Amino acid sequence: MSKVYGVVLIGCGHIGQEHIENIYYRDNIKIVGVVDYVLERAELFSRKYSCGEKVLYSTDHKEMIARDDVDIVIVATYVNTHLQILKDCLAAGKHVLCEKPIASTVEEGKEFYDLVKASDRKVLVAHILRHNDTYTKAAELIHQGLIGDVRLIRMVQNHHIMNRERYAALLNDCSPIVDCGVHYIDVVKWFTGCDIVSVDGMGAVVNEENVPEGGFDYGMISMRLSNGGMAYYEAGWTNSTASQNIKEFVGTKGRIRLVLRDFREEHKEEGDLLEVYDDATKNYSFINIHAQYKNMNAQLQTLIDMIEHDTDGFPTMDDAFEAFCVALEADEKIRRGIKKYWEMKSLKK
Ligand SMILES: NC(=O)c1ccc[n+]([C@@H]2O[C@H](COP(=O)([O-])OP(=O)(O)OC[C@H]3O[C@@H](n4cnc5c(N)ncnc54)[C@H](O)[C@@H]3O)[C@@H](O)[C@H]2O)c1
Known part of the structure:
Protein backbone atom coordinates (compact mmCIF):
# COMPACT_ATOMS: atom_id res chain seq x y z
CA MET A 1 0.00 0.00 0.00
CA SER A 2 1.31 3.46 -0.85
CA LYS A 3 2.21 5.88 1.92
CA VAL A 4 -0.46 8.29 3.14
CA TYR A 5 0.95 11.83 3.37
CA GLY A 6 -0.14 14.13 6.17
CA VAL A 7 -0.81 17.58 4.69
CA VAL A 8 -1.32 21.02 6.25
CA LEU A 9 -2.75 23.90 4.22
CA ILE A 10 -1.75 27.42 5.26
CA GLY A 11 -3.98 30.10 3.71
CA CYS A 12 -7.69 29.33 3.33
CA GLY A 13 -8.40 31.88 0.60
CA HIS A 14 -9.02 31.69 -3.13
CA ILE A 15 -6.15 29.42 -4.20
CA GLY A 16 -6.11 27.51 -0.90
CA GLN A 17 -9.64 26.40 -1.73
CA GLU A 18 -8.55 25.16 -5.18
CA HIS A 19 -5.76 23.13 -3.58
CA ILE A 20 -7.82 21.44 -0.89
CA GLU A 21 -10.91 20.87 -3.04
CA ASN A 22 -8.82 18.75 -5.37
CA ILE A 23 -6.92 16.65 -2.84
CA TYR A 24 -8.84 16.17 0.43
CA TYR A 25 -10.47 12.89 -0.65
CA ARG A 26 -7.42 11.23 -2.25
CA ASP A 27 -6.32 7.83 -0.94
CA ASN A 28 -2.70 8.86 -0.38
CA ILE A 29 -3.52 12.22 1.26
CA LYS A 30 -4.72 12.99 4.76
CA ILE A 31 -5.45 16.63 5.50
CA VAL A 32 -4.17 16.99 9.08
CA GLY A 33 -4.90 20.68 9.53
CA VAL A 34 -5.78 24.02 7.96
CA VAL A 35 -4.45 27.41 9.06
CA ASP A 36 -5.54 30.98 8.40
CA TYR A 37 -5.02 34.31 10.16
CA VAL A 38 -8.77 34.56 10.07
CA LEU A 39 -9.99 31.79 12.37
CA GLU A 40 -13.46 31.58 10.78
CA ARG A 41 -11.92 30.74 7.38
CA ALA A 42 -9.83 27.93 8.87
CA GLU A 43 -12.83 26.64 10.82
CA LEU A 44 -14.99 26.66 7.67
CA PHE A 45 -12.37 24.69 5.71
CA SER A 46 -12.09 22.21 8.59
CA ARG A 47 -15.85 21.62 8.54
CA LYS A 48 -16.04 21.44 4.77
CA TYR A 49 -13.07 19.17 4.15
CA SER A 50 -13.13 16.79 7.13
CA CYS A 51 -13.38 13.41 5.53
CA GLY A 52 -13.45 10.61 8.12
CA GLU A 53 -11.21 12.13 10.81
CA LYS A 54 -11.72 15.77 11.77
CA VAL A 55 -9.35 18.27 10.18
CA LEU A 56 -7.68 20.46 12.83
CA TYR A 57 -7.72 24.25 12.42
CA SER A 58 -5.69 27.10 13.81
CA THR A 59 -4.40 30.63 13.24
CA ASP A 60 -0.86 29.53 14.18
CA HIS A 61 1.00 27.70 11.43
CA LYS A 62 4.05 26.91 13.62
CA GLU A 63 1.98 24.89 16.08
CA MET A 64 0.39 22.95 13.22
CA ILE A 65 3.54 22.14 11.25
CA ALA A 66 5.38 20.96 14.36
CA ARG A 67 3.20 17.82 14.41
CA ASP A 68 4.85 14.46 13.64
CA ASP A 69 1.98 13.35 11.41
CA VAL A 70 2.60 16.23 8.98
CA ASP A 71 4.80 15.49 5.94
CA ILE A 72 3.85 18.24 3.49
CA VAL A 73 2.85 21.88 3.91
CA ILE A 74 0.95 23.75 1.20
CA VAL A 75 1.63 27.49 1.41
CA ALA A 76 -1.22 29.50 -0.13
CA THR A 77 -0.78 32.79 1.73
CA TYR A 78 0.16 36.33 0.68
CA VAL A 79 3.43 36.68 -1.22
CA ASN A 80 5.22 38.61 1.51
CA THR A 81 4.72 35.71 3.96
CA HIS A 82 6.16 32.93 1.76
CA LEU A 83 9.80 33.26 2.83
CA GLN A 84 9.13 33.19 6.57
CA ILE A 85 6.74 30.26 6.28
CA LEU A 86 9.27 28.38 4.12
CA LYS A 87 11.91 28.90 6.84
CA ASP A 88 9.52 27.59 9.50
CA CYS A 89 8.60 24.54 7.40
CA LEU A 90 12.19 23.59 6.60
CA ALA A 91 13.17 24.07 10.27
CA ALA A 92 10.33 21.67 11.17
CA GLY A 93 11.64 19.16 8.58
CA LYS A 94 8.62 19.38 6.25
CA HIS A 95 8.36 19.23 2.46
CA VAL A 96 6.70 22.27 0.89
CA LEU A 97 4.43 23.13 -2.02
CA CYS A 98 4.60 26.93 -2.14
CA GLU A 99 2.43 29.23 -4.22
CA LYS A 100 4.18 31.57 -6.63
CA PRO A 101 5.65 34.15 -6.67
CA ILE A 102 8.24 32.98 -4.15
CA ALA A 103 8.72 36.48 -2.69
CA SER A 104 8.12 40.15 -3.38
CA THR A 105 11.74 41.34 -3.62
CA VAL A 106 14.85 40.01 -5.37
CA GLU A 107 16.70 39.75 -2.05
CA GLU A 108 13.97 37.66 -0.45
CA GLY A 109 13.65 35.56 -3.59
CA LYS A 110 17.38 34.81 -3.50
CA GLU A 111 17.13 33.85 0.17
CA PHE A 112 14.22 31.54 -0.67
CA TYR A 113 16.26 29.96 -3.50
CA ASP A 114 19.37 29.49 -1.34
CA LEU A 115 17.39 27.89 1.47
CA VAL A 116 15.77 25.40 -0.90
CA LYS A 117 19.08 24.52 -2.55
CA ALA A 118 20.73 23.93 0.85
CA SER A 119 17.89 21.84 2.27
CA ASP A 120 17.38 18.07 2.10
CA ARG A 121 13.58 18.66 2.06
CA LYS A 122 11.70 18.88 -1.25
CA VAL A 123 10.18 22.21 -2.27
CA LEU A 124 8.00 22.67 -5.34
CA VAL A 125 6.97 26.15 -6.48
CA ALA A 126 3.36 26.06 -7.68
CA HIS A 127 3.61 26.85 -11.39
CA ILE A 128 0.30 25.20 -12.14
CA LEU A 129 0.57 25.39 -15.95
CA MET A 296 -3.78 20.78 -7.99
CA ASN A 297 -3.68 17.03 -7.42
CA ALA A 298 -1.25 16.43 -10.30
CA GLN A 299 0.90 19.22 -8.88
CA LEU A 300 0.92 17.69 -5.38
CA GLN A 301 1.66 14.23 -6.83
CA THR A 302 4.70 15.82 -8.53
CA LEU A 303 5.97 16.86 -5.11
CA ILE A 304 5.31 13.35 -3.77
CA ASP A 305 7.23 11.93 -6.71
CA MET A 306 10.11 14.29 -5.88
CA ILE A 307 10.06 12.98 -2.29
CA GLU A 308 9.81 9.30 -3.22
CA HIS A 309 12.30 9.31 -6.11
CA ASP A 310 14.61 12.15 -5.07
CA THR A 311 13.96 14.10 -8.29
CA ASP A 312 13.94 17.87 -8.90
CA GLY A 313 10.34 18.15 -10.15
CA PHE A 314 9.00 20.67 -12.63
CA PRO A 315 9.58 23.49 -12.62
CA THR A 316 12.90 22.97 -10.88
CA MET A 317 13.85 25.55 -8.26
CA ASP A 318 16.22 27.01 -10.86
CA ASP A 319 13.39 27.38 -13.40
CA ALA A 320 11.12 29.05 -10.85
CA PHE A 321 13.87 31.38 -9.65
CA GLU A 322 14.77 32.41 -13.22
CA ALA A 323 11.15 33.24 -14.05
CA PHE A 324 10.89 35.20 -10.80
CA CYS A 325 14.06 37.23 -11.57
CA VAL A 326 12.86 38.11 -15.10
N1 LIG B 1 -1.31 29.38 -9.07
C1 LIG B 1 -2.33 30.16 -9.35
O1 LIG B 1 -2.99 30.01 -10.35
C2 LIG B 1 -2.70 31.24 -8.37
C3 LIG B 1 -3.93 31.90 -8.50
C4 LIG B 1 -4.27 32.86 -7.53
C5 LIG B 1 -3.36 33.16 -6.51
N2 LIG B 1 -2.16 32.52 -6.44
C6 LIG B 1 -1.17 32.84 -5.40
O2 LIG B 1 -1.63 32.29 -4.17
C7 LIG B 1 -1.29 33.16 -3.09
C8 LIG B 1 -2.56 33.54 -2.34
O3 LIG B 1 -3.45 34.22 -3.21
P1 LIG B 1 -5.03 34.15 -3.02
O4 LIG B 1 -5.61 34.75 -4.25
O5 LIG B 1 -5.46 32.79 -2.60
O6 LIG B 1 -5.23 35.17 -1.79
P2 LIG B 1 -6.45 35.23 -0.78
O7 LIG B 1 -6.41 36.59 -0.16
O8 LIG B 1 -7.71 34.77 -1.41
O9 LIG B 1 -6.07 34.14 0.34
C9 LIG B 1 -4.95 34.21 1.15
C10 LIG B 1 -5.34 33.68 2.54
O10 LIG B 1 -4.15 33.51 3.30
C11 LIG B 1 -4.38 33.99 4.62
N3 LIG B 1 -3.06 34.34 5.16
C12 LIG B 1 -2.18 35.22 4.66
N4 LIG B 1 -1.03 35.19 5.35
C13 LIG B 1 -1.18 34.24 6.29
C14 LIG B 1 -0.33 33.72 7.31
N5 LIG B 1 0.92 34.15 7.48
N6 LIG B 1 -0.83 32.74 8.12
C15 LIG B 1 -2.08 32.30 7.95
N7 LIG B 1 -2.92 32.75 7.00
C16 LIG B 1 -2.48 33.70 6.19
C17 LIG B 1 -5.34 35.14 4.45
O11 LIG B 1 -6.04 35.43 5.66
C18 LIG B 1 -6.23 34.63 3.33
O12 LIG B 1 -7.34 33.91 3.82
C19 LIG B 1 -0.54 34.34 -3.72
O13 LIG B 1 0.84 34.08 -3.67
C20 LIG B 1 -1.04 34.34 -5.16
O14 LIG B 1 -0.11 34.90 -6.07
C21 LIG B 1 -1.84 31.57 -7.35
Whole structure:
Protein backbone atom coordinates (compact mmCIF):
# COMPACT_ATOMS: atom_id res chain seq x y z
CA MET A 1 0.00 0.00 0.00
CA SER A 2 1.31 3.46 -0.85
CA LYS A 3 2.21 5.88 1.92
CA VAL A 4 -0.46 8.29 3.14
CA TYR A 5 0.95 11.83 3.37
CA GLY A 6 -0.14 14.13 6.17
CA VAL A 7 -0.81 17.58 4.69
CA VAL A 8 -1.32 21.02 6.25
CA LEU A 9 -2.75 23.90 4.22
CA ILE A 10 -1.75 27.42 5.26
CA GLY A 11 -3.98 30.10 3.71
CA CYS A 12 -7.69 29.33 3.33
CA GLY A 13 -8.40 31.88 0.60
CA HIS A 14 -9.02 31.69 -3.13
CA ILE A 15 -6.15 29.42 -4.20
CA GLY A 16 -6.11 27.51 -0.90
CA GLN A 17 -9.64 26.40 -1.73
CA GLU A 18 -8.55 25.16 -5.18
CA HIS A 19 -5.76 23.13 -3.58
CA ILE A 20 -7.82 21.44 -0.89
CA GLU A 21 -10.91 20.87 -3.04
CA ASN A 22 -8.82 18.75 -5.37
CA ILE A 23 -6.92 16.65 -2.84
CA TYR A 24 -8.84 16.17 0.43
CA TYR A 25 -10.47 12.89 -0.65
CA ARG A 26 -7.42 11.23 -2.25
CA ASP A 27 -6.32 7.83 -0.94
CA ASN A 28 -2.70 8.86 -0.38
CA ILE A 29 -3.52 12.22 1.26
CA LYS A 30 -4.72 12.99 4.76
CA ILE A 31 -5.45 16.63 5.50
CA VAL A 32 -4.17 16.99 9.08
CA GLY A 33 -4.90 20.68 9.53
CA VAL A 34 -5.78 24.02 7.96
CA VAL A 35 -4.45 27.41 9.06
CA ASP A 36 -5.54 30.98 8.40
CA TYR A 37 -5.02 34.31 10.16
CA VAL A 38 -8.77 34.56 10.07
CA LEU A 39 -9.99 31.79 12.37
CA GLU A 40 -13.46 31.58 10.78
CA ARG A 41 -11.92 30.74 7.38
CA ALA A 42 -9.83 27.93 8.87
CA GLU A 43 -12.83 26.64 10.82
CA LEU A 44 -14.99 26.66 7.67
CA PHE A 45 -12.37 24.69 5.71
CA SER A 46 -12.09 22.21 8.59
CA ARG A 47 -15.85 21.62 8.54
CA LYS A 48 -16.04 21.44 4.77
CA TYR A 49 -13.07 19.17 4.15
CA SER A 50 -13.13 16.79 7.13
CA CYS A 51 -13.38 13.41 5.53
CA GLY A 52 -13.45 10.61 8.12
CA GLU A 53 -11.21 12.13 10.81
CA LYS A 54 -11.72 15.77 11.77
CA VAL A 55 -9.35 18.27 10.18
CA LEU A 56 -7.68 20.46 12.83
CA TYR A 57 -7.72 24.25 12.42
CA SER A 58 -5.69 27.10 13.81
CA THR A 59 -4.40 30.63 13.24
CA ASP A 60 -0.86 29.53 14.18
CA HIS A 61 1.00 27.70 11.43
CA LYS A 62 4.05 26.91 13.62
CA GLU A 63 1.98 24.89 16.08
CA MET A 64 0.39 22.95 13.22
CA ILE A 65 3.54 22.14 11.25
CA ALA A 66 5.38 20.96 14.36
CA ARG A 67 3.20 17.82 14.41
CA ASP A 68 4.85 14.46 13.64
CA ASP A 69 1.98 13.35 11.41
CA VAL A 70 2.60 16.23 8.98
CA ASP A 71 4.80 15.49 5.94
CA ILE A 72 3.85 18.24 3.49
CA VAL A 73 2.85 21.88 3.91
CA ILE A 74 0.95 23.75 1.20
CA VAL A 75 1.63 27.49 1.41
CA ALA A 76 -1.22 29.50 -0.13
CA THR A 77 -0.78 32.79 1.73
CA TYR A 78 0.16 36.33 0.68
CA VAL A 79 3.43 36.68 -1.22
CA ASN A 80 5.22 38.61 1.51
CA THR A 81 4.72 35.71 3.96
CA HIS A 82 6.16 32.93 1.76
CA LEU A 83 9.80 33.26 2.83
CA GLN A 84 9.13 33.19 6.57
CA ILE A 85 6.74 30.26 6.28
CA LEU A 86 9.27 28.38 4.12
CA LYS A 87 11.91 28.90 6.84
CA ASP A 88 9.52 27.59 9.50
CA CYS A 89 8.60 24.54 7.40
CA LEU A 90 12.19 23.59 6.60
CA ALA A 91 13.17 24.07 10.27
CA ALA A 92 10.33 21.67 11.17
CA GLY A 93 11.64 19.16 8.58
CA LYS A 94 8.62 19.38 6.25
CA HIS A 95 8.36 19.23 2.46
CA VAL A 96 6.70 22.27 0.89
CA LEU A 97 4.43 23.13 -2.02
CA CYS A 98 4.60 26.93 -2.14
CA GLU A 99 2.43 29.23 -4.22
CA LYS A 100 4.18 31.57 -6.63
CA PRO A 101 5.65 34.15 -6.67
CA ILE A 102 8.24 32.98 -4.15
CA ALA A 103 8.72 36.48 -2.69
CA SER A 104 8.12 40.15 -3.38
CA THR A 105 11.74 41.34 -3.62
CA VAL A 106 14.85 40.01 -5.37
CA GLU A 107 16.70 39.75 -2.05
CA GLU A 108 13.97 37.66 -0.45
CA GLY A 109 13.65 35.56 -3.59
CA LYS A 110 17.38 34.81 -3.50
CA GLU A 111 17.13 33.85 0.17
CA PHE A 112 14.22 31.54 -0.67
CA TYR A 113 16.26 29.96 -3.50
CA ASP A 114 19.37 29.49 -1.34
CA LEU A 115 17.39 27.89 1.47
CA VAL A 116 15.77 25.40 -0.90
CA LYS A 117 19.08 24.52 -2.55
CA ALA A 118 20.73 23.93 0.85
CA SER A 119 17.89 21.84 2.27
CA ASP A 120 17.38 18.07 2.10
CA ARG A 121 13.58 18.66 2.06
CA LYS A 122 11.70 18.88 -1.25
CA VAL A 123 10.18 22.21 -2.27
CA LEU A 124 8.00 22.67 -5.34
CA VAL A 125 6.97 26.15 -6.48
CA ALA A 126 3.36 26.06 -7.68
CA HIS A 127 3.61 26.85 -11.39
CA ILE A 128 0.30 25.20 -12.14
CA LEU A 129 0.57 25.39 -15.95
CA ARG A 130 3.35 22.78 -15.73
CA HIS A 131 0.65 20.35 -14.59
CA ASN A 132 -1.99 21.34 -17.13
CA ASP A 133 -2.58 18.79 -19.94
CA THR A 134 -3.22 21.45 -22.62
CA TYR A 135 0.04 23.25 -21.95
CA THR A 136 1.86 19.93 -21.63
CA LYS A 137 0.57 18.81 -25.04
CA ALA A 138 1.57 22.12 -26.67
CA ALA A 139 5.06 21.80 -25.14
CA GLU A 140 5.33 18.21 -26.41
CA LEU A 141 4.36 19.20 -29.98
CA ILE A 142 6.84 22.07 -30.00
CA HIS A 143 9.60 19.84 -28.61
CA GLN A 144 8.85 17.33 -31.43
CA GLY A 145 9.62 20.13 -33.91
CA LEU A 146 6.08 20.45 -35.27
CA ILE A 147 6.30 24.22 -35.77
CA GLY A 148 10.07 24.46 -36.23
CA ASP A 149 12.15 26.92 -34.28
CA VAL A 150 9.92 29.15 -32.15
CA ARG A 151 10.59 32.79 -33.03
CA LEU A 152 7.58 34.63 -31.66
CA ILE A 153 5.38 34.08 -28.60
CA ARG A 154 2.31 36.26 -28.01
CA MET A 155 0.66 35.99 -24.61
CA VAL A 156 -2.18 38.14 -23.30
CA GLN A 157 -3.95 37.65 -19.99
CA ASN A 158 -6.23 40.59 -19.26
CA HIS A 159 -8.87 40.54 -16.56
CA HIS A 160 -11.90 42.79 -16.49
CA ILE A 161 -12.18 43.06 -12.74
CA MET A 162 -15.58 42.52 -11.17
CA ASN A 163 -14.36 42.15 -7.56
CA ARG A 164 -12.50 45.37 -6.83
CA GLU A 165 -11.56 44.47 -3.26
CA ARG A 166 -9.87 41.21 -4.23
CA TYR A 167 -7.80 42.79 -7.02
CA ALA A 168 -6.92 45.86 -4.91
CA ALA A 169 -5.55 43.44 -2.29
CA LEU A 170 -3.59 41.55 -4.96
CA LEU A 171 -2.20 44.81 -6.41
CA ASN A 172 -1.08 45.81 -2.95
CA ASP A 173 1.16 42.72 -2.87
CA CYS A 174 2.55 42.75 -6.41
CA SER A 175 1.79 43.75 -9.97
CA PRO A 176 0.04 41.45 -12.48
CA ILE A 177 3.37 41.22 -14.33
CA VAL A 178 4.90 39.49 -11.31
CA ASP A 179 1.85 37.70 -9.92
CA CYS A 180 0.69 36.06 -13.19
CA GLY A 181 3.79 36.82 -15.23
CA VAL A 182 5.98 34.22 -13.50
CA HIS A 183 3.77 31.47 -14.97
CA TYR A 184 4.14 32.70 -18.54
CA ILE A 185 7.81 33.64 -18.35
CA ASP A 186 8.33 30.05 -17.21
CA VAL A 187 6.25 28.83 -20.20
CA VAL A 188 8.61 30.67 -22.59
CA LYS A 189 11.64 28.79 -21.25
CA TRP A 190 9.77 25.48 -20.93
CA PHE A 191 8.36 25.56 -24.49
CA THR A 192 11.45 26.88 -26.30
CA GLY A 193 14.38 25.72 -24.16
CA CYS A 194 15.79 29.21 -24.82
CA ASP A 195 17.23 31.55 -22.24
CA ILE A 196 15.64 34.97 -21.85
CA VAL A 197 18.58 37.23 -22.57
CA SER A 198 16.88 40.57 -21.96
CA VAL A 199 13.55 41.94 -20.78
CA ASP A 200 11.84 45.32 -21.01
CA GLY A 201 8.43 46.65 -20.11
CA MET A 202 5.90 49.46 -20.02
CA GLY A 203 2.84 49.91 -17.89
CA ALA A 204 -0.07 52.19 -17.17
CA VAL A 205 -2.25 53.22 -14.28
CA VAL A 206 -5.77 52.72 -15.59
CA ASN A 207 -7.85 52.81 -12.41
CA GLU A 208 -5.88 54.76 -9.86
CA GLU A 209 -8.23 53.91 -7.00
CA ASN A 210 -7.13 50.24 -7.15
CA VAL A 211 -3.38 50.86 -7.32
CA PRO A 212 -0.90 51.55 -4.49
CA GLU A 213 1.33 54.60 -5.06
CA GLY A 214 4.18 53.87 -7.48
CA GLY A 215 2.40 50.83 -8.89
CA PHE A 216 0.41 50.02 -12.03
CA ASP A 217 -2.58 47.88 -12.97
CA TYR A 218 -1.65 47.19 -16.59
CA GLY A 219 1.73 46.02 -17.87
CA MET A 220 3.31 44.72 -21.04
CA ILE A 221 6.72 43.07 -21.18
CA SER A 222 8.93 42.02 -24.06
CA MET A 223 11.58 39.33 -23.86
CA ARG A 224 14.47 38.63 -26.22
CA LEU A 225 15.24 34.90 -26.51
CA SER A 226 18.65 33.31 -26.93
CA ASN A 227 17.67 31.98 -30.42
CA GLY A 228 17.06 35.57 -31.57
CA GLY A 229 13.28 35.25 -31.24
CA MET A 230 10.99 37.26 -28.99
CA ALA A 231 8.06 36.87 -26.64
CA TYR A 232 5.63 39.34 -25.18
CA TYR A 233 3.26 39.13 -22.26
CA GLU A 234 0.47 41.53 -21.44
CA ALA A 235 -1.47 41.53 -18.18
CA GLY A 236 -4.00 43.95 -16.79
CA TRP A 237 -6.39 43.92 -13.86
CA THR A 238 -8.51 46.98 -14.54
CA ASN A 239 -12.15 47.99 -14.28
CA SER A 240 -12.49 48.51 -17.99
CA THR A 241 -10.14 46.28 -20.02
CA ALA A 242 -11.92 43.37 -21.69
CA SER A 243 -11.03 39.92 -20.37
CA GLN A 244 -8.85 38.37 -23.02
CA ASN A 245 -6.63 35.33 -23.27
CA ILE A 246 -4.20 34.87 -26.18
CA LYS A 247 -1.51 32.20 -26.23
CA GLU A 248 0.17 31.88 -29.63
CA PHE A 249 3.46 30.20 -30.48
CA VAL A 250 4.85 30.98 -33.91
CA GLY A 251 7.67 28.97 -35.42
CA THR A 252 9.60 28.71 -38.67
CA LYS A 253 7.29 25.88 -39.87
CA GLY A 254 3.94 26.84 -38.44
CA ARG A 255 1.97 27.95 -35.45
CA ILE A 256 0.18 26.62 -32.36
CA ARG A 257 -2.65 28.62 -30.87
CA LEU A 258 -4.08 27.61 -27.57
CA VAL A 259 -7.71 28.52 -26.90
CA LEU A 260 -8.98 27.80 -23.42
CA ARG A 261 -12.47 26.34 -23.21
CA ASP A 262 -13.98 29.57 -21.78
CA PHE A 263 -12.61 31.56 -24.72
CA ARG A 264 -13.85 29.22 -27.47
CA GLU A 265 -16.62 30.64 -29.56
CA GLU A 266 -18.20 27.22 -29.97
CA HIS A 267 -17.70 23.57 -28.91
CA LYS A 268 -16.78 24.58 -25.36
CA GLU A 269 -18.00 21.14 -24.29
CA GLU A 270 -15.00 19.65 -26.13
CA GLY A 271 -12.57 21.29 -23.68
CA ASP A 272 -9.56 23.42 -24.61
CA LEU A 273 -8.53 23.73 -28.24
CA LEU A 274 -5.06 23.46 -29.73
CA GLU A 275 -5.09 24.88 -33.24
CA VAL A 276 -2.07 23.84 -35.27
CA TYR A 277 -1.16 25.53 -38.56
CA ASP A 278 1.34 23.79 -40.86
CA ASP A 279 2.98 26.26 -43.23
CA ALA A 280 4.20 23.57 -45.69
CA THR A 281 0.69 22.23 -46.43
CA LYS A 282 -1.24 25.39 -45.43
CA ASN A 283 -3.47 23.05 -43.42
CA TYR A 284 -4.97 23.46 -39.99
CA SER A 285 -5.49 20.65 -37.51
CA PHE A 286 -7.39 20.82 -34.24
CA ILE A 287 -6.89 18.95 -30.98
CA ASN A 288 -9.47 19.05 -28.20
CA ILE A 289 -8.16 18.51 -24.70
CA HIS A 290 -10.23 17.96 -21.57
CA ALA A 291 -7.73 19.53 -19.25
CA GLN A 292 -8.38 20.62 -15.71
CA TYR A 293 -7.14 24.23 -15.72
CA LYS A 294 -5.64 24.05 -12.24
CA ASN A 295 -4.79 20.41 -11.63
CA MET A 296 -3.78 20.78 -7.99
CA ASN A 297 -3.68 17.03 -7.42
CA ALA A 298 -1.25 16.43 -10.30
CA GLN A 299 0.90 19.22 -8.88
CA LEU A 300 0.92 17.69 -5.38
CA GLN A 301 1.66 14.23 -6.83
CA THR A 302 4.70 15.82 -8.53
CA LEU A 303 5.97 16.86 -5.11
CA ILE A 304 5.31 13.35 -3.77
CA ASP A 305 7.23 11.93 -6.71
CA MET A 306 10.11 14.29 -5.88
CA ILE A 307 10.06 12.98 -2.29
CA GLU A 308 9.81 9.30 -3.22
CA HIS A 309 12.30 9.31 -6.11
CA ASP A 310 14.61 12.15 -5.07
CA THR A 311 13.96 14.10 -8.29
CA ASP A 312 13.94 17.87 -8.90
CA GLY A 313 10.34 18.15 -10.15
CA PHE A 314 9.00 20.67 -12.63
CA PRO A 315 9.58 23.49 -12.62
CA THR A 316 12.90 22.97 -10.88
CA MET A 317 13.85 25.55 -8.26
CA ASP A 318 16.22 27.01 -10.86
CA ASP A 319 13.39 27.38 -13.40
CA ALA A 320 11.12 29.05 -10.85
CA PHE A 321 13.87 31.38 -9.65
CA GLU A 322 14.77 32.41 -13.22
CA ALA A 323 11.15 33.24 -14.05
CA PHE A 324 10.89 35.20 -10.80
CA CYS A 325 14.06 37.23 -11.57
CA VAL A 326 12.86 38.11 -15.10
CA ALA A 327 9.44 39.17 -13.73
CA LEU A 328 11.04 41.38 -11.09
CA GLU A 329 13.40 42.99 -13.58
CA ALA A 330 10.45 43.80 -15.88
CA ASP A 331 8.44 45.08 -12.93
CA GLU A 332 11.25 47.39 -11.85
CA LYS A 333 11.60 48.80 -15.37
CA ILE A 334 7.86 49.46 -15.56
CA ARG A 335 7.90 51.17 -12.14
CA ARG A 336 10.74 53.42 -13.30
CA GLY A 337 8.72 54.38 -16.37
CA ILE A 338 5.57 55.02 -14.40
CA LYS A 339 7.35 57.25 -11.86
CA LYS A 340 6.56 60.33 -13.96
CA TYR A 341 2.84 59.64 -13.66
CA TRP A 342 3.01 59.45 -9.87
CA GLU A 343 5.23 62.57 -9.66
CA MET A 344 2.77 64.58 -11.74
CA LYS A 345 -0.05 63.40 -9.55
CA SER A 346 1.71 64.49 -6.36
CA LEU A 347 2.44 67.95 -7.90
CA LYS A 348 -1.27 68.38 -8.58
CA LYS A 349 -2.13 67.76 -4.89
N1 LIG B 1 -1.31 29.38 -9.07
C1 LIG B 1 -2.33 30.16 -9.35
O1 LIG B 1 -2.99 30.01 -10.35
C2 LIG B 1 -2.70 31.24 -8.37
C3 LIG B 1 -3.93 31.90 -8.50
C4 LIG B 1 -4.27 32.86 -7.53
C5 LIG B 1 -3.36 33.16 -6.51
N2 LIG B 1 -2.16 32.52 -6.44
C6 LIG B 1 -1.17 32.84 -5.40
O2 LIG B 1 -1.63 32.29 -4.17
C7 LIG B 1 -1.29 33.16 -3.09
C8 LIG B 1 -2.56 33.54 -2.34
O3 LIG B 1 -3.45 34.22 -3.21
P1 LIG B 1 -5.03 34.15 -3.02
O4 LIG B 1 -5.61 34.75 -4.25
O5 LIG B 1 -5.46 32.79 -2.60
O6 LIG B 1 -5.23 35.17 -1.79
P2 LIG B 1 -6.45 35.23 -0.78
O7 LIG B 1 -6.41 36.59 -0.16
O8 LIG B 1 -7.71 34.77 -1.41
O9 LIG B 1 -6.07 34.14 0.34
C9 LIG B 1 -4.95 34.21 1.15
C10 LIG B 1 -5.34 33.68 2.54
O10 LIG B 1 -4.15 33.51 3.30
C11 LIG B 1 -4.38 33.99 4.62
N3 LIG B 1 -3.06 34.34 5.16
C12 LIG B 1 -2.18 35.22 4.66
N4 LIG B 1 -1.03 35.19 5.35
C13 LIG B 1 -1.18 34.24 6.29
C14 LIG B 1 -0.33 33.72 7.31
N5 LIG B 1 0.92 34.15 7.48
N6 LIG B 1 -0.83 32.74 8.12
C15 LIG B 1 -2.08 32.30 7.95
N7 LIG B 1 -2.92 32.75 7.00
C16 LIG B 1 -2.48 33.70 6.19
C17 LIG B 1 -5.34 35.14 4.45
O11 LIG B 1 -6.04 35.43 5.66
C18 LIG B 1 -6.23 34.63 3.33
O12 LIG B 1 -7.34 33.91 3.82
C19 LIG B 1 -0.54 34.34 -3.72
O13 LIG B 1 0.84 34.08 -3.67
C20 LIG B 1 -1.04 34.34 -5.16
O14 LIG B 1 -0.11 34.90 -6.07
C21 LIG B 1 -1.84 31.57 -7.35
